[in-house]
Amino acid sequence: MAGSKRVFQQFFQAGLARYWARVARKASQEELGRLRRQRRRARTLRHHLDTVISVSESRLALPVVGSNAFPKPHGTDWSWRPALWREPNPTKGLASVQNKAKLGNEVTLFHDCRISELTLRQLRNHRERDLAPFGLRMDVFRFDGSFLSLVIDLPPEAVVGLRREHVLRLDTIVEMEKPLEIFARLNIRHGPNTEQIVRELPLSAEDIRVEFDLAYSNLNEKRVEKMWIDLIFEGPEMNQVVLRDVTLSRRPRAEF
Template sequence: MAGKDGPIERTLHRATMVRWRRAARQAWKTSLPVLRRRSNAARALRQHLDELLHVAGERLAMPRIGSDAFPRPHGTDWSWRPQLWRGPLPVRGRAGVPSGEAVGDEVTVFHDCTISELTVRQLRNQREADLAPYGLRLDVFRFDGSFLSVVLDLPPDAAANLRKRHLLRLDAIVETEYPLEIFARLNIRHGPNTEQVLREIPAGSREVTVEFDVAYTKLNEKRAEKLWIDLIFENPEMNQITIRDLTFCRYPRAEL
């Protein structure tokens, strides 16, 4: 059975350890032809060991990859953590990011810089306090544009059965190198129209919560098609922005 370490495997492992420990101790006295063969064998073995250690580091680090665990308010009928914060992306980082660059399947970066000096990369969260396996980091250097935004496309089930009595809550863990104004804008497409609700993310707090009240829109409940969120960063030049976690919940407003 794959992954099973029985008595035979443990005996072979001990014998292999003894062999390589002896080879290391005798390296200064070993003949060059023999040393060359052992060196080549050690390099081949190290390649497999490095691969094992890399995968083990990913899987054993806190929190567990793929985790969708986070607090949800009572009555929640839809919740979501985007894939970028749940699992590894095929391409972890990009430099000189152009406007409209997709980061995974759900996140897109927009700006109006003439020359992009923006780096975006996914990083592994390893602190015990972090619930999300991954985070998103933006390093902004010279910035000659007027806006920088990260757009998240919410999945289709976010719009399914959406009603004006719903609240949509965004919870995030945001770290910045220097104080920064950040806004979150909810967009709801219903038929030919799009409703927007803008909220400012509280400054100075690492863990933030923002609620969007759908009652303040002119939503046609029968035609809700698509939801997306714009995270807008004001004057981000020479700043490092790390979004450690990002989650969404939808639940009905308490009746008055």
């Protein structure tokens, strides 16, 4: 039944196209009363066609939902874009965000504010340069706490085969209303210990990227259990921060 319907629609659309092609050819000699009626119908049709073209061009220009495409360094053996930047989240946003509140399964906000004036919201990216389908906006109004961090839990695949020869790279696109400092802290739990490496994001650079070289860590490769990233915001009061993209990749350290 569905196949028959598609065949009928294609036949109808082909006939409609032939009709308007014939009207266009005869327009210069058509009787004025008939031409006036044709013009009215053509304008109505053009309105609908323009709407279809405009909406389709806008939607087709957006990054594809679910996309995990982004530039990766040579030799990458694991790469990942968190789901919040890749897929629509059932909960679009949170207001008066409490400590340890989660947006999606991988992102958690930590703070020690007595009264929360924080909001989180997932956004659809529309800019030409954006590869991530979605972004995350954080609005901070009055802030009476001493720390604010966004924790991103990495999937189990991130630690499979993890060695001290690995370099982990974090790439992000950040927008903010006014300057602030953002630090990225890599946390790796191995047995009873947690290895931590901290890097400041170079927010003045065009490509905001930091690398964590595990060669300088005390990682026990045989006991690695879990890995996560903290994004730590210093002095966030009365600011809006938009993370347009967050991606991570892992590669073996080059041998010299």
